[in-house]
Amino acid sequence: MESFALLLAATLNAGTVLAFASLGLLINERAGIVNLGAEGMMLVAAVAGYATAVHTGSDWIAFAGGAAAGALLAAAFGVLVIWLNTNQYATGLALSLFGAGFSAFVGIRYTQEKLSERPRFEIPFLSDIPLVGPALFRQHPMVYVAIALTVALAWFLYRSRAGLVLRSIGESPESAHALGYPVRRIRLLAVMVGGALCGVSGAYISVVYTPLWVEGMVAGKGWIALALTTFATWRPARVLLGAYLFGGVTMLQFHLQGEGVQIPSQFLTMMPYLATIIVLVLISRNATFIRVNMPASIGKPFFPGS
């Protein structure tokens, strides 16, 4: 039972990583821009966050540093894709490739550096409740921030006028432009916010989740986050649930290894990636369902002059 409680807690922790990134990607996809550079942004943000934590000793400034790194890279991507109309998929890929190289390059200096003693967060008494105590009350504050963010984002998208404008841009930037909305500026903002959240996720990985820096430590979570937005049909609440699901799968492999299950470790490590494929297959089977829920302008170039 104890180990199950810890598994649950670890699931929420791991899920938070994916949640931040995927919610950020949801925002820019709702505006019609798909950013395949998530992995690259998260890697650069991870090293930026780690470096910030090493130099300032403050985790919170580290998150800000990660967010800034993500937003900056996203802005470069955004200018290319929104104003120069470069191919969104290719540009995002370029960002991921660049991010991988750049983070490895910058991170060399920090591979041996250690962070200060990691604080423990827990709410007294409540965190001792059997089964759910650790999961619900012994978490890093960012876990709760992720949940709050989900709620706020859902409200924003479905109950506010600004959210309606964002959704309309995602559906038809031409119509929104004809109505006089500054489509390109709003899209850039969406891309940058998305990048900032991916950055927060990256910093969380290197500062909280596994507090160290290693080249390539994001290990595909950026790509999984991308898959998550499709899996969740672009709805914040579903994104959070999906993130926890994947977090659970990831944690399960450690749990199983710990239980001494006789499967070669490589097959356990494969699990999150296979799970992503399976989930993609399941959700994509109904093409109409996807098309109805997907922001119609995703991936397509927008020319305001025409």
Added chain:
Amino acid sequence: MLKLEARPEASKVMSVMSPVLALAVTVVIGTVLFVLLGKDPMRGLYVFFVEPVKSVYALTELAVKATPLILIALGLAVCFRSNVWNIGAEGQFIVGGIAAAGVAMTADKETGRWIVALVLLAGVFGGMVWAGIVAFLRDRFNANEILVSLMLVYVADQVLGYMVYGPWKDPAGFNFPQTITFLKSTSVPKLFPGFRVNIGLILALIAVAAFWVLLFRTYAGFQLQVGGLAPAAARYAGFSSRRALWTALLLSGGMAGLAGALEVAGPLGQLTPYVPAGYGFAAIIVAYVGRLHPVGIVFSAILMSMFYIGGELAQSRLGLPKSLTGVFQGLLLFTLLACDTLIHYRVRWQAARPAPPKPAAAALVSTAAAATTERAA
């Protein structure tokens, strides 16, 4: 202020010049980077652009690096032209290497040189199977090929790890994760004694010609391209998008698998966890910088190889990290995409327009705005 103005027709000059311009920008940024790192920029540029072509030996090393890049990029060019986004060439490379290793390890002292052909074919087959999974899931379940092919890279990496740590580990290898060193008979024949370049180079050059013919002189190539340029037109013409999907993926998977087999049965001579050298991803950049054109790919592959070798030299000579290569490669693609805009757009200076009498206009708009608020109230 600067304005972008659409050209009536795409500029052919810029199509060729754009990669050159992108390279120039990358070099400039690189120079700045060298200075920031406290190294002599001229030495840095020398190491990247002169050393790799200085001697015959250097040129053959360039060829060794360029061969897998050319092979994989050719397949990816077909994919990208068909709007099939195969990002998992790295995984297909790995599986091709695994398949090739499997066949290579069946050789014994009596086996003749013919086994090399079998080894290479196994690589092609392995890559095709791995890419075939992506095609199947997209065809049957509409699953996005970008994400599936990418996930399969991670899976392939783990499978490789399993094989070299487990069933295929060399019992006499001091418990290192590696297979036996393959027998001499299985190794890919070298072109000249004393140099590492092998018949892979010949295969690559033949492939360049073959892919050129495919893309620009066959109806099948035409169909693939139309599928990528205008899917509705392809549907109108009756071109099968399903056939295009499978062709593109199997072709690129096979090429990546071949590259993997050549690497494993060639320079490496065994299977280790370090087989995935990132060629599958670098080939994406090679394909784009080469304009998705077989001849252009040769040039861009040479350029990218120079980055690789330059990076290694920079590490040994200048004490710079090898990951510099990755930075330059990523930067090159980024700047290329930006420069490509010039193919379809011109940059113009637009003088600020003379505004009509300001007070009247402002008063009018604010009166109208006030009136609107009044009406809406």
Added chain:
Amino acid sequence: MGSITQDSLRLELVNISKQYPAVKANDSVNLRVEPGEIHAVLGENGAGKSTMMKMIYGAVRPDEGEIRWNGQAVNIRNPQEARALGISMVFQHFSLFDTLTAAENVWLGLDKSLTLAEVAQRMTKVEQEYGLEVDPQRPVHTLSVGERQRVEIVRALMTKPKCLILDEPTSVLTPQAVDKLFVVLRKLASEGTSILYISHKLDEIRALCHNCTVLRGGKVTGTVDPRLETNAGLSRLMIGAEPPQLQHIQARLGDVVLAVRGLTLPKEDHFGMNLSDIRFEVRAGEILGIAGVSGNGQQELMAALSGEDTRAPASSIHLFGKDISNHSPRRRRKEGLHFVPEERLGRGAVPTLSLAANTLLTRTEAVASSGWVRTKDVTTLAQELIRRFNVKTGGPDAAAKSLSGGNLQKFIVGREIHADPKLLIVSQPTWGVDVGAAAQIRGELLGLRDKGCALLIVSEELDELFEICDRLVVIAQGKVSPSVATSQATIEMIGEWMSGLWNKTVAKETDHAEA
């Protein structure tokens, strides 16, 4: 009317010019609109009407000249400023968001300050006042094209515009709906709203408008009172000549070439239309026209006939007695069925490929059985098409997107006619094409029919169908009416049929017959 002083004008364009890289879209254009005036802007496709409107609406800035509103010079920098002045536009291609409700769409078109609920309330009031009923809570993708236009108009009206611009509003309406729209517009005008009515339909302009500015090649060729003009006179201003007359000879009918029976097809696209038990025939040597407001199943029917959609039930489509219901487009072409789609760039031709390469889409004579493409023969074919069909272009290597709409259409239609088809299906043959090219294309289609080919034409322009077709059917809500000889049909009757009411007419005729 009294003298027109500068101050009494609501909107004035003075020597407005706009230069684009390849063309001067507007050249020293002048426009004068009074309050309460319905002012037509007449011109064929490419004359510069939409550029002029974009400048009034704030989407584009003029290079030279002045725009005056109520006598004062203004600088309209974006649509919001135009709206603030009181200028509102109803677009030809609607700026609506399919997945949102009508009320949400209207809300987005207004400048803040109201809540969604308030917008829905006010919408209903406006709708009732002008007879433009639409349920505010319905998602737009469930609305018919006519209803969508009503949403656009209501959205414009809710800004209490002083000047309402309508861009080709009647292309999506039945003749009866056009009459209803005119009632709304006259009411607005009587209340003092100026209306700019952009159109190329001479009859409508003469019936509705008080004043008319004619554009040709970016310049104003005349400003007249259309009520005092004839169609010929307006046409002369619009294209510099009278509308070209086509030669008609009596149809010489042959065998049935295309027989469609029991064609029922569920929609493929979530936003599409189901086809329901469609039945009609086309004979050799005749032209059958399919009339109908867009969005009633034409796209789906065309896809089923061309082979882009192979799901038709077996035996529902026969060509010369052979069942082709599930054949691919390439197989149908081998049997003699050729098709010209309504979208030129992106479907009928690949924009970035050359004209020569574009012939390979449907013409494979230059392709050997091995798959090898003989590029020389491909170029020769393109040159032949350019010459024979009078396509104005740089040459066979010119990119398809570098051609004007009319010339590209001539090329595509020519490509299919030159293939010597037994059945030619054409969707919207002259949409967006200048008058000269349109006349040439219609002439070519008639020529093909005189040679014994069977033709099926889908068009939203009733005038065109009446001009070249021998028989007509109407498609409405995915169903097709019985056919009627063009000589025995009237615009009113077809208009009613476009609302699906053909049984009424048939019943009436049966009554008359029995009486």
